[in-house]
Amino acid sequence: MSSDSSVLPNSGHPQRQALPALTLGAIGVVYGDIGTSPLYTVKEIFLPATGVALNPANLIGAVSVIIWALMLVVTLKYVILILRADNRGEGGGLALTALAAKAVGTGKPRLHKGLLLLGVFGATLFYGDSIITPAITVMGAVEGLEVITPAFKPYVLPIALGVLLALFMVQRWGTHAMGKVFGPVITLWFVLLGVIGVIHIQTQPQVLAALNPLHAWEFLIARGWYVFAAVGAIVLALTGAEALYADMGHFGAKPIRLAWTTLVFPALALNYMGQGALLIGDPSAIENPFYRLFPESLMLPVVVLAALAAVIASQAVISGAYSMTKQAIQLGFLPRMTVRYTSASEVGQIYIPVVNWALLLGVVAAVLLFGSSSALAGAYGIAVTMTMLITTLLTFFVVRHGWRLPAPVANSATLFFLAVDLLLVAGCAIKFVDGGWFPLAFALGLFLVMSTWSRGRALLMGSIRRDGLELQPFLENLSGAETHRAMRTAVYAVANPDTVPQALLHNLKHNQVLHETNVIMTVVFHDRPWVPEDERIVLQELAPSFWCVSLHFGFMDQPDVPKALALCADKGLHISAFETSYFLSRETVVPTPGEGMVQWRERLFAAMSRNAGGVAEFFCLPDNAVVELGTRVQI
Known part of the structure; x- marks a missing residue:
């Protein structure tokens, strides 16, 4: 309005x-x-x-x-x-x-x-x-x-x-x-x-x-x-x-x-x-x-x-x-x-x-x-x-x-108002x-x-959680390995912060590289209209060079992720706007028979998922700093 x-x-x-x-x-x-x-x-x-x-x-x-x-x-x-x-x-x-x-x-x-x-x-x-x-x-x-x-x-x-x-x-x-x-x-x-x-x-x-x-x-x-x-x-x-x-x-x-x-x-x-x-x-x-x-x-x-x-x-x-x-x-x-x-x-x-x-x-x-x-x-x-x-x-x-x-x-x-x-x-x-x-x-x-x-989103998140690798054991195994480091910050946007981002796995498997600073980022929308800035971020260090950041927005807030990540500087994590790459995963939904929804509803969800607006635009990410990777997920 x-x-x-x-x-x-x-x-x-x-x-x-x-x-x-x-x-x-x-x-x-x-x-x-x-x-x-x-x-x-x-x-x-x-x-x-x-x-x-x-x-x-x-x-x-x-x-x-x-x-x-x-x-x-x-x-x-x-x-x-x-x-x-x-x-x-x-x-x-x-x-x-x-x-x-x-x-x-x-x-x-x-x-x-x-x-x-x-x-x-x-x-x-x-x-x-x-x-x-x-x-x-x-x-x-x-x-x-x-x-x-x-x-x-x-x-x-x-x-x-x-x-x-x-x-x-x-x-x-x-x-x-x-x-x-x-x-x-x-x-x-x-x-x-x-x-x-x-x-x-x-x-x-x-x-x-x-x-x-x-x-x-x-x-x-x-x-x-x-x-x-x-x-x-x-x-x-x-x-x-x-x-x-x-x-x-x-x-x-x-x-x-x-x-x-x-x-x-x-x-x-x-x-x-x-x-x-x-x-x-x-x-x-x-x-x-x-x-x-x-x-x-x-x-x-x-x-x-x-x-x-x-x-x-x-x-x-x-x-x-x-x-x-x-x-x-x-x-x-x-x-x-x-x-x-x-x-x-x-x-x-x-x-x-x-x-x-x-x-x-x-x-x-x-x-x-x-x-x-x-x-x-x-x-x-x-x-x-x-x-x-x-x-x-x-x-x-x-x-x-x-x-x-x-x-x-x-x-x-x-009862009175119901009668009316x-x-x-x-x-x-x-x-x-x-x-x-x-x-x-x-x-x-x-x-x-x-x-x-x-x-459909609930089924999709369940499938990702079920098939994904647990993050904490993965980081423990990674700590002793020698991997080339790119001198930038990588922000991995994920729906579930407890599993390893697919983009991180692709970087290791195909490029054999890790970034100097790695941020596992989730965005949480609350059932209240506004979240003040002092409650915007929750920051946790998972391992050397690995951080977990949870960004919190109300359903009336504008989800400006770069602006929110800038607040991490006050808590010990500096994320430079000019030295940061955002790795996004675009899921391709594959309807399958079995539990979940009836087939026509799964196909409807898959069609909506394919045509959904871009994550980059929705979260106000800079176009020249976004890397999108596709994954196929069965529901």
Whole structure:
């Protein structure tokens, strides 16, 4: 995600700015998605498929459900409770997963593994949301042109595709320039939502009855079995709630809470009541109640502002997908990919080309497949609500085992939120055939890829450990041998520091040479976001001229190996940047029958391993100092 933060010299963690600046940034980045929900939510509630008749009682009841859903799900669940579950300042699905897994400990391996897989599935659902959000928000905004004149209707789809293509094309340059206008534009958007809402509420003040939760209850009870259809539309008002937690690391909990309570929630509530008031007085406005709030003279500027808000909302989930991918790579659930840092001072601003183009293809496919915001609404919601459900489950283990709250408190709170989440999931599930399958199929496919990669890496490491030579006995036998020494430092990057690196064996066998200084290096990624520099390295002398160095990074750190190795000088090992060679092993995976995974999954892992990004680029190694050697490993 984009952030306006500087970097602490010893930790790499973003340093907090003043509260007003952080609050403005949070309004721009965190609330873009949920802030564009008024574009289409009310219209979807009163479609014929939901069975909700357009009359004053139902309008007040539906608006009441929206307001109280925002109160319960966003305010109570996310703002008050889940923002407290920070993983050393970071939030998001994978950060919460790591926190929950740590809370239950390793004493329950099945539960530990189950939580990790549950969290990974939740992360894959976020990618599904990252495809649908840009499609529906941009389409919903551009459809305002149809309200100006029906003559624009044939151009809505091409204009939306053009906006989306431009959005993904500019990602490579980072979001720094756009980030400066995010906060002011979205702030203006929310002020506009609230002001126009107040204007229409004055015409039909009875809509203020929606603030009474009894009207929400009566509306839901009156629906009978059709309540799920109504809830499936109402849930559109909640999309984007996960962003509050995902962006906590960039802004902090306090600015996010302040932005929600002082501006975002009041503006949304006023706008939804304003749309209700408009429809009470003019039911024909249901064709597009949001844009019909405005006089014709303001229509074009509002469409432009809505398009800007939609782009910003889309940018938030796109940047979130980059951040999620980086975390998944460093936690071992995805192969290495090229990660470009687009800002020297803002650590959260990254660009991953593979993810960018994959998302673009998915978004274009969604727009062409569904063709309108109403059709996309059928696909929207199921991934979001299932992510909310998984968040509730993971939070229980943090609350109960991490915070050690009494069982009655943890159980009752979890059951309450589970009941709300299950109702939302059920409401979206009935839209499965109408498009809900799209993000779900994408998420399941990605989950298969991520779980295959994680399992394959475990099998690969097991095979290397089983077939490799033990390092310590090897060094003891080597101590008495006379071998020619190259007057340089050799750094051998290995996954298992207890076995002899293949590159070291090749040097001895084929070149009959050892280096003056030999470093057996492993890189360890932790389930916490940041590792400070004073904990970056663990150094051990194994034998004369042989050292073992373990480099430790968090899942949000940039794994700059040369920079980290420079820290060894303080502990007695000087590694000159100009006299060091890095020996890397590139494993060629050979699928074999037997234990492990089924053959097609082993072949999938082998293909991913062949196409994984280079180790040198990922660890910021200098190109002219890298020697790669290939080895074949059976799994």
